[in-house]
Amino acid sequence: GGHMLIKHRVVLSLGSNLGDRLENLQDAVDALFDAPGLTFLALSPVYETAPWGGVEQDDFLNVVVIAETLLTPETLLERSQSIEESLRRERVVRWGPRTLDIDIVQFGELVSDAPELTLPHPRAHERAFVLVPWALLEPDAVLTGHGRVADLAAAAGEQGVTRR
Numbered sequence: 508g509g510h511m512l513i514k515h516r517v518v519l520s521l522g523s524n525l526g527d528r529l530e531n532l533q534d535a536v537d538a539l540f541d542a543p544g545l546t547f548l549a550l551s552p553v554y555e556t557a558p559w560g561g562v563e564q565d566d567f568l569n570v571v572v573i574a575e576t577l578l579t580p581e582t583l584l585e586r587s588q589s590i591e592e593s594l595r596r597e598r599v600v601r602w603g604p605r606t607l608d609i610d611i612v613q614f615g616e617l618v619s620d621a622p623e624l625t626l627p628h629p630r631a632h633e634r635a636f637v638l639v640p641w642a643l644l645e646p647d648a649v650l651t652g653h654g655r656v657a658d659l660a661a662a663a664g665e666q667g668v669t670r671r
């Protein structure tokens with residue numbers, strides 16, 4: 508349904524472990540902000556990260572992007588999915604290798620249990636490849652919020668997340 512013209516602060520996690528990973532991430536960030544509706548606020552450094560999810564596959568490169576948007580969550584999801592497709596995103600194995608994955612981690616303070624778009628992202632707060640870059644950009648959101656992580660450095664070590 509329609510949304511009043513409210514700006515929401517969104518947190519996106521981008522990952523790639525297929526093809527030219529860095530180029531895939533660069534192309535994705537460019538594409539996200541090429542179209543109207545999203546205002547860039549911050550981009551984390553790039554992290555080399557061990558695959559999370561139990562599927563044996565190559566390491567990922569991950570970044571977190573903070574933006575402001577007038578879009579609805581659904582529209583942002585559609586835009587993310589079309590960018591994934593444009594980078595030849597073959598969804599073969601769930602949690603398997605992919606040229607690009609864009610996860611909406613938070614959309615303002617919205618909460619949704621819609622199956623196609625659960626907000627906040629249900630697994631983001633377990634994932635050091637999300638939390639470590641995110642904490643650099645928004646320490647309070649990660650270190651004190653409901654996603655409280657006792658020891659981010661320990662999580663980074665345990666989950667193989669290292670700054671490139």
Ligand SMILES: Nc1nc2nc(S)n(CCO)c2c(=O)[nH]1
Binds near residue numbers: 521558567569601608
């Ligand atoms: N390290 C790491 N592991 C992952 N497992 C999945 S699924 N993904 C895709 C994002 O959900 C990733 C990822 O981006 N990085």
